[in-house]
């Protein structure tokens with residue numbers, strides 16, 4: 001018997017080598033990849049009720065409907081189409097279309113902004129709890145990052161003294177997100193203006209994630225946008241959340257600092273080059289018609305909230321609840337002895353109701369209360385999900 005022929009074996013080169021450490025897992029997305037499209041009830045959605053293409057086109061003009069049917073599927077401008085940038089600029093008090101750069105969702109904008117403007121030697125301040133990217137990206141880029149914990153005992157209040165104390169000579173960015181995901185917190189106007197002033201005084205750029213703006217419980221509390229308030233401030237927005245159009249994947253940065261936008265445009269050449277043309281076309285209609293879109297979504301939330309209030313009132317011994325001041329997510333407390341991680345796991349496994357337990361919001365920068373979970377109030381008809389939760393809670397005594 002002849003000996004087995006040896007395989008080709010490794011060649012003379014260095015071989016594929018080990019994977020280089022890159023970004024840590026995005027906990028929320030990892031959890032969602034398991035459950036978002038398999039759980040029966042998505043009761044932790046971060047976006048408002050979506051629309052169909054024809055519902056959105058119905059907000060447009062006859063000419064726009066005809067033009068959409070004939071839209072060529074070529075590349076569009078890296079900066080964003082002129083129509084979309086004009087509509088976005090008009091949604092600010094002081095901006096021109098050249099003050100806007102579009103991205104594929106808010107995530108691409110966050111990625112480049114925090115890669116390019118936070119690195120070794122830089123210091124960044126971010127609020128906690130947060131959307132994980134705003135702390136993971138600067139940490140991964142080699143920046144030093146300080147977390148400012150929103151005050152849970154006071155409606156998740158932003159403590160300006162804590163922000164002031166966190167600033168250092170090398171602080172380049174203060175990153176905030178209001179209305180806040182996951183807490184639903186919204187500062188009052190005086191605090192917001194004082195934050196802008198503090199950043200200006202200290203020569204620090206304010207980077208403001210405003211993706212929930214438009215969904216305030218009381219529209220009178222809608223805050224002015226950061227980019228309108230300070231020349232170096234950068235506003236981040238997207239059509240995913242308050243607009244309820246995440247499938248368009250259209251986000252943007254807005255700022256009067258055009259050098260910053262030019263730098264980021266150069267980086268966008270390496271990732272998406274441009275957004276999807278049909279998305280930017282539809283997005284321009286949504287932004288122009290924003291008051292109607294937001295009013296529709298606020299009405300859905302207003303219709304839902306009494307059902308959530310009633311659910312939490314029925315189970316007052318088990319939960320502590322406060323509705324969001326803005327946006328469509330809240331962060332109630334779970335009081336059961338089994339703990340919130342087991343509660344959320346068993347709930348999705350037995351009744352198919354998806355919530356996000358506190359562990360998803362663990363921060364490297366500050367201690368996020370471990371007994372909370374994120375719940376979404378922006379999707380139409382939460383009744384079946386709340387009924388399933390009723391059944392689940394009734395079947396499990398508090399212990």
Ligand SMILES: Cc1ncc(COP(=O)(O)O)c(C=O)c1O
Pocket residue numbers: 046104105106107108131177181209211238240241246249251
């Ligand atoms: C506060 C916040 N910012 C940014 C994003 C990213 O938005 P998008 O998924 O549309 O890119 C999210 C998504 O959940 C978010 O909650």
